[in-house]
Amino acid sequence: xxxxKYTLIATxxxxxxxxxxxxxVITRVKDDSFQPSEYRSFGFYEVTSKGDTxxxxxxxxxxxxxxxxSLQLRTKGLIPDERTPDxxxxxxxxxxxxxxxxxxxxxxxxxxxxxxxxYSWKSEEVVVRTYREGTLDIHLVDAKNQNxxxxxxxxxxxxESEKSKSKKLDxxxxxxxxxx
Numbered sequence: 001x002x003x004x005k006y007t008l009i010a011t012x013x014x015x016x017x018x019x020x021x022x023x024x025v026i027t028r029v030k031d032d033s034f035q036p037s038e039y040r041s042f043g044f045y046e047v048t049s050k051g052d053t054x055x056x057x058x059x060x061x062x063x064x065x066x067x068x069x070s071l072q073l074r075t076k077g078l079i080p081d082e083r084t085p086d087x088x089x090x091x092x093x094x095x096x097x098x099x100x101x102x103x104x105x106x107x108x109x110x111x112x113x114x115x116x117x118x119y120s121w122k123s124e125e126v127v128v129r130t131y132r133e134g135t136l137d138i139h140l141v142d143a144k145n146q147n148x149x150x151x152x153x154x155x156x157x158x159x160e161s162e163k164s165k166s167k168k169l170d171x172x173x174x175x176x177x178x179x180x
Contacts, residue, residue, distance in 0.1 A: 023156030023172035026135075030180060034149040042070075042078045043085030045141070049093035052132055061165075065091070068169050069138065072177040085143055092137035095158065101125040132158045138176070152176045 044066055053061070069089065070080055078087065104123050133156065140150040154172045159165045 023154050023168055023175075025152060025172070025176050026155050027151070027153040028176065028179060029151045031147065031149050034180075036076055036078075036180060039078060039086040039142075041081035041085045042073050042087040042089055042140075043080065043082045043143075045088035045090050047091045047093065049091075049095075051093075051095040051134075052097040053093065053095050064166065065093075065136070065169065068166075068173050071170075072173050076177065076180075087149065088141045088143050090139040090141060092139075093134065095132055095134045097130060098133050099130050100128045102128050134158045136172075150180050 047062065049058075049062075069091075074080075102125070104126055106123070135153060135155040137153045138151065139148060141147065142149055154176055156168065156172065159168055
């Protein structure tokens, strides 16, 4: 029989690992003819979003996202140009609110003594935490001929704190743009 305190410690460790997990680059596709050195500028074109994007924070989060992407592109030698960019950037954002649960266990969750013999106990799902998971899809498109040059999708748990959110985003984008 596993002592109750060890079950609690294991649950807390799992929560920390899920919350601290780095975002994952799930797809990365590059057109074989794409030569980044042939392009000088970029501009944001279209943003499509759906899900639990927290409307009151949406504009600030979107600006932070655009700034983080701009930083990665500037390190590649491109300059921002919203009027006549060589590369157009399309963003797709999906955010889902998720619930992590665990199933109660008679060995650890049943009452020790309840005073009567006519009781029943059944296993049930218990909410451990709620969190938001997001997927960001980035498309770089040639502005002249409208061909897709590069595409990347990133997915991960969205941290609650702004500092952690910014750090995880920078880490994910650095990983995403490392191979283009």
